Amino acid sequence: MELQIDRITKSFKDKRAVDDVSMTLTPGVWGLLGANGAGKTTLMRMIAGIMKPDAGQIRYDGLPIGTLKGRYREIFGYLPQEFGFYPEFTVKDYLEYAAALKGLPVRDTKRRIKELLEMLSLSDVYRKKIVKLSGGMKRRVGIAQALLNEPELLILDEPTSGLDPGERVRFRNLLSEFAKDRIVLISTHIVSDVEYIATRNAVMKDGGLIAEGTTEELVKLVDGKVWQCVIPAVWLPEYERRLRVVNLRNEADGRVSVRYLAENAEAAMTLRKADAGEEEDADAAPVPAAPRLEDLYLWLFPQDTAHDAAGESRKMKTDRPSVSGTGYGQIPAAKAASLEGSSVGTTGATVTYGQTVSDRSEDSASGQRKGGGNA
Amino acid sequence: MMSGGKVSSGKVSSRDFEKCLRMAVKGGESERTKRPGGEKRGLAEQVKPFGNRQQEIRLNGGKRQVEKSMERLPGETVRMRRTAALTRQEAEERFGRYAGCSGIMRGTGPRSSFREFLLLQIRFIGLRMWAVQTVLFTVLGSVLWILMGRGFWQEERYMARFLCRLSLAAAVSSLPFIYRSFRYRMHETEASSRYSFAGVLLAKMLMTAMGDAVLLGVVFLGAVLGTGLSVGSTFLYLLLPFLLASWLGLSLMGRIPATVFPAACMAAGAVLLAAAGIAGRLWDGFYLQTLTPGWLAVCALITLLCIRQAKRSVRDAVYPELQIA
Numbered sequence: 001m002e003l004q005i006d007r008i009t010k011s012f013k014d015k016r017a018v019d020d021v022s023m024t025l026t027p028g029v030w031g032l033l034g035a036n037g038a039g040k041t042t043l044m045r046m047i048a049g050i051m052k053p054d055a056g057q058i059r060y061d062g063l064p065i066g067t068l069k070g071r072y073r074e075i076f077g078y079l080p081q082e083f084g085f086y087p088e089f090t091v092k093d094y095l096e097y098a099a100a101l102k103g104l105p106v107r108d109t110k111r112r113i114k115e116l117l118e119m120l121s122l123s124d125v126y127r128k129k130i131v132k133l134s135g136g137m138k139r140r141v142g143i144a145q146a147l148l149n150e151p152e153l154l155i156l157d158e159p160t161s162g163l164d165p166g167e168r169v170r171f172r173n174l175l176s177e178f179a180k181d182r183i184v185l186i187s188t189h190i191v192s193d194v195e196y197i198a199t200r201n202a203v204m205k206d207g208g209l210i211a212e213g214t215t216e217e218l219v220k221l222v223d224g225k226v227w228q229c230v231i232p233a234v235w236l237p238e239y240e241r242r243l244r245v246v247n248l249r250n251e252a253d254g255r256v257s258v259r260y261l262a263e264n265a266e267a268a269m270t271l272r273k274a275d276a277g278e279e280e281d282a283d284a285a286p287v288p289a290a291p292r293l294e295d296l297y298l299w300l301f302p303q304d305t306a307h308d309a310a311g312e313s314r315k316m317k318t319d320r321p322s323v324s325g326t327g328y329g330q331i332p333a334a335k336a337a338s339l340e341g342s343s344v345g346t347t348g349a350t351v352t353y354g355q356t357v358s359d360r361s362e363d364s365a366s367g368q369r370k371g372g373g374n375a
Numbered sequence: 376m377m378s379g380g381k382v383s384s385g386k387v388s389s390r391d392f393e394k395c396l397r398m399a400v401k402g403g404e405s406e407r408t409k410r411p412g413g414e415k416r417g418l419a420e421q422v423k424p425f426g427n428r429q430q431e432i433r434l435n436g437g438k439r440q441v442e443k444s445m446e447r448l449p450g451e452t453v454r455m456r457r458t459a460a461l462t463r464q465e466a467e468e469r470f471g472r473y474a475g476c477s478g479i480m481r482g483t484g485p486r487s488s489f490r491e492f493l494l495l496q497i498r499f500i501g502l503r504m505w506a507v508q509t510v511l512f513t514v515l516g517s518v519l520w521i522l523m524g525r526g527f528w529q530e531e532r533y534m535a536r537f538l539c540r541l542s543l544a545a546a547v548s549s550l551p552f553i554y555r556s557f558r559y560r561m562h563e564t565e566a567s568s569r570y571s572f573a574g575v576l577l578a579k580m581l582m583t584a585m586g587d588a589v590l591l592g593v594v595f596l597g598a599v600l601g602t603g604l605s606v607g608s609t610f611l612y613l614l615l616p617f618l619l620a621s622w623l624g625l626s627l628m629g630r631i632p633a634t635v636f637p638a639a640c641m642a643a644g645a646v647l648l649a650a651a652g653i654a655g656r657l658w659d660g661f662y663l664q665t666l667t668p669g670w671l672a673v674c675a676l677i678t679l680l681c682i683r684q685a686k687r688s689v690r691d692a693v694y695p696e697l698q699i700a
Contacts, residue, residue, distance in 0.1 A: 050566040070569050074486065078567040084560025088503065100495040101568030101575065103486035145564065 001027055001061065001152060003047070003183055008056035010042050017042040019207035020056070025153075029179045031194025032187040033293075034204035035301045040187040041081050043204070044157050047185065048078045060153070074103065077151035081158050081187075083142040085130045091117075091141055092126050098145040109148075116144040119174065135162035143171065147178070154184045160193050172197050195293040203300060210300065215293050222296045227286040228259045235284075246298050259289055261299050492570060493578050501582045504552045508590055511548060512541065534604045535662040538594070538612040539651055545590055546620035547644030549583045551637035554628065558637070573689045580685055591617060607666035615670070618677040620647055625684035 003025040010018040018039040034040050045051035047058060049065050049072060058065045065072045085094055095116070099109040117123045120140045125133060130141060139162045146154060154175075160168045168190075175184055176197045186194055194201060194215075201218055203211040211218055226246075231239065233256050239245055247259035487495075519537065528534060553576065556562040566572035591613050598609045623643040631639050655661045664670065 045563070048563075048567045050563060050572070070571070073567060073569050073571065076567070078564070080560075080563035080567075082560045082563070084556075084562070084564060086499075086555065086559050086561060093499065097495075097499050098564065098568075100487070100492055100499070101565060101570065103492065103569040105487050 001181075001183060003153060004059040004062075005043075005047070006057045006059065008043065008046060008053045008058065010039075010046060010051065010054050016207050018046070018053075021204075021207075021209045022056075023202055023209060023212060025183050025185060027179065027181055027183055028199030029175055029184045029186065029194070029197050031198035031201040032185060032204065033189075033191065033194065033201060033297055034187075035189075038204040039207040040204055041157055042207075044078075044155050044185070044187055048076070048155055049073060074149065075151055076153040076155060077146035077149060078154075079142050079146040079156045079159055083138055085138075085141075087131050088129070090127050090129050091122060091133075094130055094141060095144060095148065099148055102149045104149060112148055112150075113144075116147055120144050136164055136167055139163055140167070152182050154178070154182060156184070156186045158188055159186060160188060160190055168193065191292075191294040191297050201293070203297070205300060211296075218296050219291045219293055222261070222291040222299045224288060225261055225263060225299060226259065226289045226291045226295045227262055228257065228289040229284050229286045230255050230257045231284050232256075244298065244302060246295060261295060262286075486569065489570065489574065489578075492574075493581060496578045496582055500552065500555075500579060501586065504549060504582065505586045505589075508545065508548055508586060511544070512590065512594075515541070515544070528601060529603045531603050531608070532662045534598065534602045535608055535612045535664075536651075536655065538598060538604070538609060539616045539662070540648060541594060542591065542613045542616040543620050543644050543647055543651075545587055546617045546624065547640050549587055550621070550624040550640045553579045553583055554636045555579075558634065577689050580689075587617070605665055608664065611664055611666045611670055611674075612662075614674055615677070616647065616651065618674060618681060620644055622677055622681045622684060623647070625681055625688060628684070628688045 005021060005023050005025070008018055008021045009016065021039075021043060032040050032043070042051065046053050047065075049058075060068060060072055060075075086097075089097065092113075095113045096109060099113065104112065117126055120143060122137065122140055122144060125137060130138060133141070139159065143156070143159055146156065160171060163171060172193060175186070178184065179197075179199070186198070188194060198215060200212065200214055202209055203218070211221065228247075230251060233250075233254060236248070236256050236258070239258055239260065243258075244261040245258055246261060249257040251257055523533075551558075556565050556572075556575070562572060565575045568575065570578070595609055595613055598604055598613075599606055602609075604612075620643065624640050627636065627639050627643065651661075
């Protein structure tokens, strides 16, 4: 089982949405990362066969998908970015309609729908109208639709947007299990969704594929570029202005633990010396930190870092009571959790502010890009 | 590809290799694909019949022969081994490709037919559309009955005018149902389904046509039996405006953004209505026509245009991006 994407190109008017992308998908979970407008959705639509490439070819097991037609569509499931449904549809109607679209026989339809409703905890809302469901539930209905025909190739465009942390974890586990002998391609802004489960990741930027590999391989690209230090809160604005800060955490003594990206420690050292003046602070010396996929993402998309860092800063200043003169202070974990919404609890560990900021940088990135926003 | 050198051990020659490769790549009958009784075995056993079965059986045998030849090469030169490895790789690649094809060609279990799909569409789309149309025309008929009285139905000129407008309304009210999936963002899900967007669009068109045919049929019978209008005139004033409105609507499909399609259909209906009104004022005999060979030819021509437009829409709808415009 193999899906070959061979030099695919797609343009819209004067914009090249996908530019000469080649990759070969094999069974496992594939994460497709990239900022908004990177071309992920266009690429997925072409893989789903609902958009025609201007150049290049997509082949499944060596055969062009254009020649396989219905047979190809029989073996894949697709969850579009925008979940659509007819307003009069209940969950039951929607899934039965989707089953009819996929050509499932009636006797199989009922069995399969029952399985999926239980798997995705939708049994209670089976007869409810979709329009009355919450965003997360609607998303789960969409996921159920994609899984209806037990596809060999599953294409999910931002499947976890709107899911709460518990649902995200369950969904990730479900996908991991499902992908044992199938190809699962997930497009997402939420790096943690693919960090733990993706067999391989591909990163898109401006329509092109700029990196591909396992999480471990990709993370090596930012090895030695991730730093952390603990600084007095008054230094923070300068750090935010001059460095790519990816994470902040308030320490008990009023200082701030900063995680940032830099080519080397020199820049941060210079900054530290300038700010510290005569005073020397051992904790303020930057030390290398273990890189994560999120760091790579933010390294590759620096505009997101700057944007998010500013957003974080603004949000912190707005939402949190000012304790010290800097405007930064401590907040209880529960409050942090409520502020961060869905980004907490993916690990099931106790919430710390550092975690929430880290997680939120993913969510806020997607939210802001969608025009919604946490900023 | 091949070294062309003679093999010193005499176990296998380059010619044998070429033969094996040919069999793997192009196909060749193998003894090992058949059991003594002539029964086939190997991978071919697992593969349900499809168009290239014979080719697959040959490939299966070809690959085994290559493997067998490889096993007989313990004392060969480095060059020969390299060639053997390349041959094996190429044969396996090609074989794997065709074997992989067989997986998808086997299909993924039983699937419902288009007829069954169409019947299900009645439940999901047809009933709602027909209910809306029935309510719309029942209300329209009742209002006219109350306002105009019994005399209205006996006056040939009024009746022709009424049928013309009703026919336009029938076409205009049903067309937006075809494009409903764009309005509610279902088109991507529908397009990625087994029948693709073209199949779904075709099903919706058939559904619409069925509904309109029943509706116009009932009106036709009612008009013929209960009014003073002749059969020919009733047929003409019901069919011609309907065909014209349908042709305009189908022509708009895929040429304008889906979001404005319902409004555009309404606008097209309004234009036709206005045109009929103006024609009625300018030409006294406009509402006194009957079905002549000339009008029949016009109806046939517009029917052909409608079919052409419908075919175009279905053909283009393979990739719904063309419909999104």
